Structure formats: structure tokens, C-alpha cells
Amino acid sequence: GAGVSQSPSNKVTEKGKDVELRCDPISGHTALYWYRQSLGQGLEFLIYFQGNSAPDKSGLPSDRFSAERTGGSVSTLTIQRTQQEDSAVYLCASSPTGGATNEKLFFGSGTQLSVL
Amino acid sequence: SQKIEQNSEALNIQEGKTATLTCNYTNYSPAYLQWYRQDPGRGPVFLLLIRENEKEKRKERLKVTFDTTLKQSLFHITASQPADSATYLCALVAGTGRRALTFGSGTRLQVQP
Numbered sequence: 596g597a598g599v600s601q602s603p604s605n606k607v608t609e610k611g612k613d614v615e616l617r618c619d620p621i622s623g624h625t626a627l628y629w630y631r632q633s634l635g636q637g638l639e640f641l642i643y644f645q646g647n648s649a650p651d652k653s654g655l656p657s658d659r660f661s662a663e664r665t666g667g668s669v670s671t672l673t674i675q676r677t678q679q680e681d682s683a684v685y686l687c688a689s690s691p692t693g694g695a696t697n698e699k700l701f702f703g704s705g706t707q708l709s710v711l
Numbered sequence: 712s713q714k715i716e717q718n719s720e721a722l723n724i725q726e727g728k729t730a731t732l733t734c735n736y737t738n739y740s741p742a743y744l745q746w747y748r749q750d751p752g753r754g755p756v757f758l759l760l761i762r763e764n765e766k767e768k769r770k771e772r773l774k775v776t777f778d779t780t781l782k783q784s785l786f787h788i789t790a791s792q793p794a795d796s797a798t799y800l801c802a803l804v805a806g807t808g809r810r811a812l813t814f815g816s817g818t819r820l821q822v823q824p
Contacts, residue, residue, distance in 0.1 A: 599754070628811055628812075630814075636816055637717075637800065637814050637815055637816030637817055638755070638800070638814040640811050640812075640813060640814075643811040651811060654811070686754050686755075688754070697742070697743040697745075697760055697762070699745060699757040699760065700747075700755075700757065700812060701757070702754025702755050702756070703754050704752065704753055704754050705752075705753075705754055
């Protein structure tokens, strides 16, 4: 596609429920990133996929969070047993290779998650 | 661990003036530093990248400097316009072997007409 696409754009859920957030990266981009942005805060790194390499999961805040990337394209971020502190905007980004520190990221518009 | 600091207070300036935003970092010497713009309800958009061996980089009304001794980058917008109002984030790759960008918390710029 023309850009990074995320769905849904908004998600309201009840505490304790599981949620799945989807990201479609730019076609051909091998690197994919998930970040979280709480209200008025900066971006918090969650997880990074690069090609067939093992993902860098060092930013996941707890074992309730997991992500997968199927076929080297679409990614799903899953949050189990959601808590109110999980409320934030979840941003996905992609880059052509992810193999160079000078590579710029292309972001989607994010999913606003609200946990009641 | 790597720490990136940007002024959390909003910067309010008059149209036509130069806006200067600061990004300070600690504990690591990045080879590159990037700047992004974020509008409300949108994801960040890449603006400029500067390399460690570059003192200054320009793109239209934007200028970025990179002082590896001070561990600081300055981001300037000359002849500012109300349309420049947004949050500006700096980012770098922190640590060796890790490729995900670490972002600062951003500085909100408000340009008054």
C-alpha cells in the first residue's frame, strides 16, 4: 500500500479483555516496529521485527503483551487481560531494511486503545 | 541506559521568528540523529537526519546541528509559520546491536499568527 495502515483506529475495551491490533507495513519493507505513546508522552519502544531474524522484544512491558509478524508482512500486537494503564496510542512503523541506523521510519496513524 | 531529553514545556513564538528546539542525550554516541514532526492524532513524520561527522544539515527552512561533544542537537525553523505548529521529536539508535530508534518525549511548538 501507499503507507503504513493500522486497524482499528480506535478500540474501547473492558478491563480484563484481550485485544488485537493490526499493522500493514509499506509493501517491501522488511523491518517493522511497534511503539506505544501515552497521553502527552514520548514514544515507548515495544518490539522490532527485521526480516527472518528473531524479533527484539526487549521493550514489551509484561508477558501480557505479544506480537507476531506473519509472512514477513502484516503484524498483530496482542494484549491479554488488558489493564487501564494499557490505555495509549499504539503506533506501528516500517522501514526498508532496518539494517542501518540511519534508516528513517514510516509511521501509521496509530490505534487509540481505551481500557475502561 | 540511554536517555534523550527534550524540553517538555511548549515553545510559543510569533510568526516569522526562528524557533529553536533542543535535544540532549546521554550515555551513548550515536552515529546518526533524526528529527520527526508529529501532528495531533497522527504518527510521526520524518524530517531530517544528521550524521555524527556533520555539524549542520539544512532543508528549506529547517536546520539541524549536531554537537557530539555536548551530546546535543538543535533544530531550527526559520521564518516560522502557524502551519509549523506541531510536536517535534528527536530520535537515535541507542546501544550497539540494537536497531530500533529511541525517541525523546518531544517539544510542542506553537506559532502565533
